[in-house]
Amino acid sequence: MMLLALLALNLTGAAFDGNTLLTWGKEIQAWSLPSLARKTIARPLAPAGEGGCLDDSGRALFLQEGDQLVYRRAPHWMPQVVDHGIDMHDCLAATLLGHRGILMVQRGMQVRFYEYPDFHYTEIYSFYSASRQGGLLLADIDGDGRPDILCGNYWIRSPEAFDLPWHDFAIELYNEEPDSATLRLAFHQGDLIVAQGELERGRVTRFRKPSNPRERWQEVDSWFLSYPHALASSDYGLFVVEHAVAAFPYGRQFILVERNGVTLRPAVVELPPEQRKRKGRVS
Numbered sequence: 001m002m003l004l005a006l007l008a009l010n011l012t013g014a015a016f017d018g019n020t021l022l023t024w025g026k027e028i029q030a031w032s033l034p035s036l037a038r039k040t041i042a043r044p045l046a047p048a049g050e051g052g053c054l055d056d057s058g059r060a061l062f063l064q065e066g067d068q069l070v071y072r073r074a075p076h077w078m079p080q081v082v083d084h085g086i087d088m089h090d091c092l093a094a095t096l097l098g099h100r101g102i103l104m105v106q107r108g109m110q111v112r113f114y115e116y117p118d119f120h121y122t123e124i125y126s127f128y129s130a131s132r133q134g135g136l137l138l139a140d141i142d143g144d145g146r147p148d149i150l151c152g153n154y155w156i157r158s159p160e161a162f163d164l165p166w167h168d169f170a171i172e173l174y175n176e177e178p179d180s181a182t183l184r185l186a187f188h189q190g191d192l193i194v195a196q197g198e199l200e201r202g203r204v205t206r207f208r209k210p211s212n213p214r215e216r217w218q219e220v221d222s223w224f225l226s227y228p229h230a231l232a233s234s235d236y237g238l239f240v241v242e243h244a245v246a247a248f249p250y251g252r253q254f255i256l257v258e259r260n261g262v263t264l265r266p267a268v269v270e271l272p273p274e275q276r277k278r279k280g281r282v283s
Contacts, residue, residue: 012025012052016054022054028042049065050064051089051090051104052064052091067084069114134151153181171217186238188238
């Protein structure tokens with residue numbers, strides 16, 4: 001029931017800091033685990049958007065508030081404006097070739113790296129695609145010991161030095177609609193899981209890296225769900241948070257789509273009728 005109460009709130013994002021769950025939307029709140037006792041720690045002037053992340057210490061948040069990229073640090077959580085004109089779908093704490101900062105995707109077209117301590121940014125890569133790129137992961141894809149970036153349809157190969165150019169290679173080419181490549185990404189049992197979270201009939205696909213990762217990746221399995229907004233991988237299985245606009249118009253449900261290599265699709269959690277109060281998409 002506590003999980004259902006969380007889902008019923010007007011939240012746009014969340015992140016874990018040890019035994020604390022930080023959530024944001026109209027308010028920024030800290031939830032103690034496992035009791036889920038909550039405390040409001042900040043009230044932004046503009047609601048915090050979907051894109052947001054913890055820094056690498058776990059004690060600060062980067063959020064989009066209005067059109068500003070804002071840095072808030074414990075214990076006071078006061079806002080420090082980092083940049084303006086922001087449209088951020090994803091961000092991720094990262095250390096790239098000895099440089100510490102955060103990665104973010106600006107307007108679905110550009111991967112930026114904001115570096116401590118003054119948060120100046122470096123353009124890592126710009127996309128030229130019919131679809132907005134979304135989703136961020138770090139992983140050493142080609143085995144050279146340097147972290148590469150996965151974003152949208154592509155993985156972006158790290159250079160040997162920070163001031164050298166990065167190069168992208170297609171994993172797949174989802175570009176049929178403007179939001180086809182606005183993805184959620186996760187690794188599960190060594191494979192890459194890709195979810196089209198902005199589409200009413202979005203694919204959730206398992207891709208396997210080929211021996212030459214610069215070639216197109218192998219599609220192993222695929223499911224279609226309604227707005228598969230979030231992915232979670234565990235030893236038990238792969239979970240997807242689905243927002244089914246047509247069949248389930250007022251809330252969310254969790255779908256277990258794979259367990260121990262076996263494809264499944266039972267609903268795990270759904271909001272009861274008395275909590276299905278708000279129409280519209282839930283991010």
